[in-house]
Amino acid sequence: MTAAACAAYRALKTAERPASIELRLPNGGLLTVPVAEVRPGFAAVIKDGGDDPDVTTGHRVEVAVEPFDGVPGPRDYSDGNLVLTAGSGVGVATRPGLAVPVGKWAINPGPRRMLRDNLRPERRMRITVSVPDGEALAAETLNPALGVEGGISILGTSGIVRPYSNAAYAATVALQFRSLAASGFTVGATATGSRTAAALRRDYPELAPQGVVEIADFIHVAVRAAASAGLEKLIVGCMPGKLFKYACGEKNTHAHKNRLLMGRLAELNVPLPAGVDPARFESMGELKAALAPEAYRAALEALKPLALRVLRGWGGALPVELALYNEKGERL
Template structure:
């Protein structure tokens, strides 16, 4: 029996825990080993406190990010809160900012305004709720600065530089917990990328399935604005619906042959584990395109799209097959945009050689 996958905690929850522990130390002298952090949808999560360091008039609390069985680039790294309490008259006011290793927005279209620390709206509310719970009846101001010591280095492995978030990572998390393989953070990155591109006046989004397809596309189209490039991975339906919702009227998919085959099947997601290639259908497409009949039985029994492409390497009908698959994929793509976007395809073999580059139909 498979071992159950372990959930983790978001950077927003880690920051909330650190802030909460800091408030309890300053106001009550406590050194909690764990804190019960309020989660955005409701409920609590017990989060261990790694370290607590008193400062001059403040405290620095460290919590380790734990991504569970779906770790991201921040997994295992320190998320910190530097907390200060300023007693005063009137109700409690929580002042939140980002420090070392937390990025700042420099482009419009993000969930935070230009110039603000990249602490997204839901984590902001979560951190404030945690502080207020710990502060109880305290009156005055509590100042919280979120820091990530390795954040500037970690950010280079994220989409933040392209999104105009400079100096570090973003503090994220709409649910407070990380569900293994939920892909929520990747979907959020797609949304943010599209939002930034539209805020910059772009009306053409280029979806790639990863860094390699992006690199191959840029080699052919070096003048493409960086913000137009969105790594959409396997999220075929989600990315297209999001593009239409953001007002894009042209979309390019830069894909390898295997992803094209799956998109031509009309799959909402092209993930290898849960959405396999239909080799019987692919063999039928090969027959329609005029591929050698003798190859069809082997195509039906193939294990990978790479294998099929190798079989067809010298078949003169390969070009026709690729264009047929593009048409099927484009029909599926445009349907998912509500026919609001015209779709273009650039297709590569597995070494990056172009198999096809198909222009869009006129914009609907």
């Protein structure tokens, strides 16, 4: 999305038609993205998902850029001189618990930050992102169940795709834990993504940057690798959705492999208020929105020992500690 917006804006401003765009990433790095089509005020890129099982891989993401002096719509995002809206193929959030408010376009904070950091127009501009076949693609995802209607979500946190094939990722994770042990670390930590990694580095400064391994969905691989490397303790950082999946014993937590079945809360004897049927929810975020804070916390506290039992079973003699965070990086 950001690469197409920058190409469209450059073509509008200078009549240049760049074949690629260099983007600044959240981690300070640079990424060059090819541009499939560009003309003044319009550009398209082709989504490259790498090895990640993403249904949008190979499909067009189109962006139109135009001067704007009007009032943003109720679904739009306004940030300085940028008004971000959506055209066909991008969904709208209809349920609480997602990374975007109900009623807004399903364009997550990460991509919006990247757009803001890379596109700084001198005057107010409207950015319209479309995915031509997004509505059909969304039927192949969990979006309808999660409450995103009318198209796909625009996701992302780091701006890059990591290798998510099982063999490649397992080898990468195992290598990182062996490297930690060889460097003299006795304690390591796992993070499911960049937000959890940042929170762990904040709360466990002794781990330094290399002591936190980003494992994505490969929790079983990670715990076994940490144990094999000879670490003396492993801190498992996660958010509530992953905590629930760990408690259920799921070795790979990718949504396409293991959908979050909230009805299993009852099977695990997690306490919920009378009359609350967990099966009617699609995510822990949606459950949180429906419960009083103390009831939600009681559910999380009940899940923690169940998840630890599973994790410690995978790790054998390796002591495992849980560090649970919310989407803002706050400790729960």
